[in-house]
Amino acid sequence: MRTTFLFALTITLFACKEKQFHLPEVLPIDHPAIVTQEFIYELENALTPECHASTVEVSNGVVVASWFGGTKEKNKDVGIWVSRKIDGNWTTPVEVVNGMQKDGIQYPCWNPVLFKPKGEPLYLYYKVGPSPQEWWGLQMISNDDGKTWSKPTLLKEGILGPIKNQPIQLTDGVILSPSSNESTDGNWTIHIETSPDSAKTWTSSGPLNNPKNLGAIQPAILNYGDGKLQLLSRTKNEVISENWSIDNGKTWGETKATALPNPNSGIDAVTLKDGRQLLVYNPTGKNWGDRVPLSIALSTDGKNWKRVLDLEPLRENTDNEDEEYSYPTVIQAEDGKIHLVYTWNRKTVKYIVLNPKKLQ
Structure with missing residues (x-):
């Protein structure tokens, strides 16, 4: 299993190809909870100049990752890419779909989300369109753990699918998908899309926040049990916002600011099997758009959070303004291991496995 980086070779080769991009020193993070840390593909093997918005799922023991990649976010050549970890190694990334339309117009793809409902195939949700204000939602299905995919199908009008983070499935089988809208007038709203039948049909809750008070997008869902759920969302207001439900998401309370900072960047969260x-x-919050460091925090009540690990810390003697570690996706597999992926400077996807028992 590859668990280390080809540090000197990677930096040398990539620096030659990308003279204008300042790469930070690539160092492994030393922490007892880290089982694996690696790039899904090495920088010198990148098939696209940029990548972003990665997602991960474990399907029948196979780790599957996806992201969007192309020349640059919003460019029409941006498609959805997939890699699978087989026998300890990541397969060469494959573009599984692009935004080409029947009329010959091609639009960029956005924000893939992998999700496997219990007893169902692996789903890949994504968006296509000229911008987040105009995109639409689609899905593909894999019956062989991400090796091959069905043709894309359009989600019904009014349903966008999970915008960035995974849905959750309740004990009764109901699926709650965290979604949001970015309107052309600049308003940001979050909502929940609900499926009672293993992701076959969906209904939308409608907006859960007043964007004039607190604009929010890209929620993540946490489950405290006994019907108690929490949404944590990205905002423009330098903080992560929250909503609470006490009836398994049928109704939601007011959107409020938390004490957690947010530099207008994507987050993700997961309820661990031990209840944390x-x-x-x-x-970071004061420097709008600052996406370094990237960190993990833990809580038992959703109110008091303790920052316990910096996956990408601030580095001395480095111009951190040139760096970006962002848009994480985190899951916990059946064996208890935590899997997460994130954007590494928009050049590759970093993959980390954690042992939650050593994450204190």
Whole structure:
């Protein structure tokens, strides 16, 4: 299993190809909870100049990752890419779909989300369109753990699918998908899309926040049991916002600011099997758009969070303004291991496995 980087070779080769991009020193993070840390593909083997918005799922023991990649976010050549970890190694990334339309117009793809409902195939949700204000949602299905995919199908009008983070499935089988809208007038709203039948049909809750008070997008769902759920969302207001439900998401309380900072960057969170809540986020807020460091915080009540690990710390003697570690996706597999992926300077995807028992 490859668990280390080809540090000197990677930096040398990539620096030659990308003279204008300042790469930080690539160092492994030393922490007892880290089982694996690696790039899904090495920098010198990148098939696209940029990548972003990665997602991960474990399907029948196979680790599957996806992201969007192309010349640059919003460019029409941006498609959805997939790699699988087989026998300890990541397969060469494959573009599984692009935004080409029947009329010959091609649009960029956005924000893939992998999700496997219990007893169902692996789903890949994504968006296509000229911008987040105009995109639409689609899905593909894999019956062989991400090796091959069905043709894309359009989600019904009014349903966008999970915008960035995975849905959760309740004990009764109901699926709650965290979604949001970015309107052309600049308003950001979050909502929940619900499926009672293993992701076959969906209904939308409608907006859960007043964007004039607190604009929010890209929620993540945490489950405290006994019907108690929490949404944590990205905002423009330098903080992560929250909503609470006490009836398994049928109704939601007011959107409020938390004490957690947010530099207008994507977050993700997962409820661990031991009852703790785990958040992956950029713990900066005053410098809007600052996406370093990337950190993990833990909580038992969703109110008091303790930052316990910097996956990408601030580095001395480095111009951190040139760096970006962002848009994490985090899951916990059946064996208890925590899997997460994130954007590494928009050049590759970093993959980390954690042992939650050593994450204190």
